[in-house]
Amino acid sequence: MAGTVVVFDFDKTIIDCDSDNWVVDELGATELFESLLPTMPWNSLMDRMMVELHAMGKSIEDIADVLRRAPLDPHVAAGIKSAYALGCELKVVSDANLFFIETILEHHGLLSFFSEINTNPSYVDEEGKLRISPYHDFKQSSHGCPLCPPNMCKSMILERMSASVSASGKKRFIYLGDGKGDYCPSLRLTDEDFVMPRKNYPLWELISGNPVLVKPKVHEWSDGEEQERVLLQLINQAISADASGSSQLLAIDCKFETLPMPARESLRQALPLRL
Numbered sequence: 562m563a564g565t566v567v568v569f570d571f572d573k574t575i576i577d578c579d580s581d582n583w584v585v586d587e588l589g590a591t592e593l594f595e596s597l598l599p600t601m602p603w604n605s606l607m608d609r610m611m612v613e614l615h616a617m618g619k620s621i622e623d624i625a626d627v628l629r630r631a632p633l634d635p636h637v638a639a640g641i642k643s644a645y646a647l648g649c650e651l652k653v654v655s656d657a658n659l660f661f662i663e664t665i666l667e668h669h670g671l672l673s674f675f676s677e678i679n680t681n682p683s684y685v686d687e688e689g690k691l692r693i694s695p696y697h698d699f700k701q702s703s704h705g706c707p708l709c710p711p712n713m714c715k716s717m718i719l720e721r722m723s724a725s726v727s728a729s730g731k732k733r734f735i736y737l738g739d740g741k742g743d744y745c746p747s748l749r750l751t752d753e754d755f756v757m758p759r760k761n762y763p764l765w766e767l768i769s770g771n772p773v774l775v776k777p778k779v780h781e782w783s784d785g786e787e788q789e790r791v792l793l794q795l796i797n798q799a800i801s802a803d804a805s806g807s808s809q810l811l812a813i814d815c816k817f818e819t820l821p822m823p824a825r826e827s828l829r830q831a832l833p834l835r836l
């Protein structure tokens with residue numbers, strides 16, 4: 562049973578750069594990207610850039626090679642593995658795209674730790690071009706959230722997640738992010754939850770600007786080392802809280818008698834300590 566669901570943003574949270582900028586810059590298309598940026602939404606521009614890169618002779622394998630070189634702090638990888646080993650359910654919510662995220666997570670052996678990747682869909686077309694579609698089809702209808710870009714409101718993803726995981730015994734979210742797009746879901750989290758904004762990045766600035774608007778407990782981090790440390794601290798606290806909750810229940814069941822040794826043993830075994 563996953564008592565804690567850890568939700569990771571991807572760019573500048575799992576990897577230490579923005580994967581869209583990284584691919585564009587590494588493949589020498591920065592100038593074109595910047596000249597087109599004022600003319601269309603970011604997500605549409607990334608799809609357009611994939612067409613442009615293909616026209617420049619860059620293959621899908623060239624893109625994958627660049628993605629595999631994107632910086633990912635070993636502490637972030639260690640944090641992900643430990644969180645999973647401690648029994649948490651891990652999910653990605655990102656405005657990048659599925660090809661970028663899967664290529665990077667797979668390269669670092671991290672893909673299998675995540676139960677869900679919520680992001681913009683992508684596919685390789687018959688000419689070998691990567692095509693990126695919006696997560697929310699804004700040409701059909703608007704998602705109606707004024708805080709978020711037209712292609713994705715992360716709150717709506719979180720709400721769907723919340724409905725599906727609460728049935729499986731979820732007690733809290735820990736949400737890690739850095740960007741403007743992570744603010745909307747932070748506003749929807751409850752006081753049972755935690756938000757981990759990256760210090761001095763837009764999410765942290767928005768939260769610090771008006772802290773009373775945010776109900777979850779806020780724990781900042783600056784780099785991979787601190788992210789791992791703070792995340793594991795929060796998870797271990799949550800495990801202790803859940804354990805004392807269940808031992809209380811057990812105590813009530815036993816009519817406040819002292820627990821016999823075997824019951825204590827099985828309680829300890831039931832704790833998700835699989836490090």
Ligand SMILES: [Mg+2]
Nearest residue numbers: 570572573740
């Ligand atoms: Mg980000």
Ligand SMILES: [Zn+2]
Nearest residue numbers: 706709714745
């Ligand atoms: Zn929103």
